[in-house]
Amino acid sequence: MMRFLKSRCSLGAAITVMLLLCVAGATPAQAPPPLGELTLYGVRLKGASAESFITAALKAGATPLAQRTDEPPSFDTRAAGVPALQRLTVLSDATGLVSAQFVIKPYGQENEALRQLLVSKYGLPNMADGARRPFPTFAARFAPRGTFDWDFASGMKLVYRQPALGDATLSYTDVERVRRLSATSALPGASGAASLVNRF
Secondary structure, X not given: OHXXXXXXXXXXXXXXXXXXXXXXXXXXXXXXXXXXXXXXXXXXXXXXXXXXXXXXXXXXXXXXXXOOOOOOOEEEOOOOOOOOEEEEEEEEEOOEEEEEXXXXXXXXXXXXXXXXXXXXXXXXXXXXXXXOOEOOOOOOOOOOOEEEXXXXXXXXXXXXXXXXXXXXXXXXXXXXXXXXXXXXXOOOOOEOHHHHHHHO
């Protein structure tokens, strides 16, 4: 009888510990620490000049597109070796690069391959719409609708956006410079600053 009571007590204690662990695990997890430096075409984007980034993009296979003089520089990136990336627009201000934004193919095997590359390099993105938490099926077969992002230690952000209407985009953005631009009108010599503020 004593042995039975001891085993029941042990079982009760084990169940109590398991319940406490479950409750502890149910509390909201802290956001993961920011990732390291954000780079593209071998260029560290934080503090990069637009000229150095454009030179690297051209070496990677980007081809300049015809444009008006008041438009930001744009490039065809379909031959640059990364699946689903179609058109790159480089947004800058007088101090350097603000954002490199790609229009991407919004569906199909190329889009899936791009999302798998992003997850293999940076891990799961956070959902930027609604509750901010990792999105476990980001690299699944079908492209998810919404906005997803990765945070980087230097204040850079990588944003994948798949709206119901309009272009799907992948943007490498300097958050601090975007905020600075949004607090003021477009700076003299700025390239595409107003359109960036409107997009974000």
